Amino acid sequence: MADTKAKPGQPKQGLLLDIRNLRIEATVYPPGETPKNIVLVHDVSLTLEKGKVLGLIGESGAGKSTIGLSSMGYGRGGVRITGGEVILNGRDILKGGKEGFRKLRGREVCYVAQSAAAAFNPAHRLMDQVVEATLLHGTATRAEAEKRAVALFKKLSLPNPETIGERFPHQVSGGQLQRVMTAMALCSEPDLIVFDEPTTALDVTTQIDVLAAIKDAIRDTHVAALYITHDLAVVAQVSDEIMVLRHGRLVEWGGTRQIIKEPRQEYTNALVSVHEIEHLEQKPGATPFLSVKNVTAAYGGSHIKVLKNVSVDIYPGQTLAVVGESGSGKSTLARAITGLLPPEEGTVTFDGRPLANRLADRPKEDLRQLQMIYQMADVAMNPRQTVGTIIGRPLEFYFGMRGRERDKRVAELLDEIEMGKGFLDRYPAELSGGQKQRVCIARSLAAKPKLIICDEVTSALDPLVANGILKLLLNLQQHEKVAYLFITHDLATVKSIADSIAVMYRGEVVRYGPKSKVLTPPFDAYTDLLLSSVPEMEIGWLEKAIKGRRMASAGN
């Protein structure tokens, strides 16, 4: 460990931020027990030079945001900085008190939040919010600040840079809002910007634009940055150095090239090689058991068509992946198949007979054959039911199992999802994110379905955990011969699980076929955009990808 903790040999001049032995604690209040202190960050030290970008990376709970925010002396939600020094521009900001923080925040250090949509005040125009910090600190007059803001809008390639500031937050798209927020951070000409997962909530096709804009802005303004993310491929594009964190401790710290090419720690290696699951494509069988024919569906009484003439087939025991950006209609396709949104035109046939359009008209047997797993396992399980009840209910409901017979089957299912009997009496709140998703998988398996619809099941999970879930799904497919309709926006996931792929764009299927065919050139323009937007763990990928694009993304 010793050699990786040492900073790569570089001159110490131009030092901007120097965090020494930072220790951050929080008090937790378990109900009915005495409150106790837990340490979130264990003596982490880092340094950052002027104009450099340091990427902080790790899974949820690694303490990356907490460390990032400590550079502006801020502890989120009762979190306390209890030890160490944060030296910015040569002085320890922790000793400055409240008055010191007020002078520092928004002037020397600025912050870009993960969800710009939630971080902007919906009641004020964008321009007022962008220049607010600058005006409050009195570093520029309003006219100067607005001129600077417009220049920044231009630099971040926002549409109509002169007038976009007059809009309200809900009048611009998510990707644009994220760039406006970057402009807001840059407007007061700070020395350091903390980017907290700025592209995580965006589509891949939008992410690439925002990423490029942020990178250009950092280069042109010579600002230093802490870039927090869980996606190693993203951070490899923008940062000079990368720091890997886990459980509030430093794992490895080095230059970007060294981390992604020659990781020294096992954990870093696991992060770097996470996406690689080998999955051989199965040839489509003779007859599909579920086919969607010319389905058109709409919300709001046929005014907004979200599915236009969609046809896909699913073969027994195989996986059809549906890919596309948000708003492309992929989740709506699932809702049409399950009967939650009855299609206006077209039919869904199952085992050679048409399925009733409306959920209420379907017999129990049809409902049993089609199960669904949701993106957010948190809200897909009743928080007041134990794992035993959640998995046991489909057994009772479909097969009339009771008592010992049901308990035995629940135990078998828990085994299948690689969780032990000890989880039987737990509530969902007592499980980790990955475990929750496993319980949801067990719940749908309990019905012994022919098809499971997986709606973005791995999107909310950390890469390593998501990987485990994908492997589990593939294993289960081999044992139980169940087919998946796998909805995702993540092409790496598609490559590792799909047999055939349908690419959706604005409610239409633009490309459909076996995986090998869909992923082999020549591509249509949209598939090309989608494929080329997936960050690769390679330095210089971003510039290459931007140059090679044939069309701009829709949601940008």
Place this chain on the structure above:
Amino acid sequence: MLDIKRIPIPALIGIVLTTLFVLAAIFAPWIAPHGNGEIIGDVWEPMSSAHWLGTDNLGRDLLSRMIYGARITLFIAVLATALSFSLGAILGFSAAVFGGWYDTLLSRLVDLLMSIPTLIMGLVVLSVLPTNLITLILVMGILDSTRVYRLSRAVAVDINVMDYVEAAKLRGEGSGWIIFREILPNALSPLVSELGLRFIYAVLFLSTLSFLGLGVQPPDADWGGMVKENKDGIVFGIGAALIPAAAIAMLAISVNLVADWVLNRTTSLKGGRG
């Protein structure tokens, strides 16, 4: 399981007081030193060793009246609250789950009922119907259920759009399961906190009605009625009216201390196990 040592002190106080009230109500004939309507002394005698709380406006033992009063007060308030909660919650949940015409019809009906001030509505209805315990409970329960309906419908509408309810619908579950097994456990926290308040409102409403002469009829009396009987004494510096008033206040506080504690436990998503 429940560990007495881990119950916070306020909740413990609430539990002890509430239990005392309930025990007094149940065992009234055995505990009370004198009969309910028995005149045993002078009018408004001060507290003494013979009559711990003194006597009332007719010379009846106030302590005995208080104990019998607890019986009537609690009996009516508990039944009225139970009625208003079962009615309000079930209708509110079903309105949220079924939606459409059913929801509109029920909600407008409730709006109609609520647009008339409760007290005036109660006065009108009770002066028309024969005044007995059953009508009293029914009127109080139904009038109060409009508030519970609005709360439970609002809570259930939010829960009804959660993925786990959708998952239950996809499974093919009936509305019974969805209302009682998916929605009810998750709506329990706001309902329990409302229960503590509503119970006390029921006690106060009953007191108001009795004070106006439309509630419990003499010689029986609930605490509110006893305040009315003894109110004239206040002018002469006699505190007999304050004793039932203090009992109402104490009951209100102790029930809410218990409700708060139950609320704390039910809010935990880890089954209160910590």
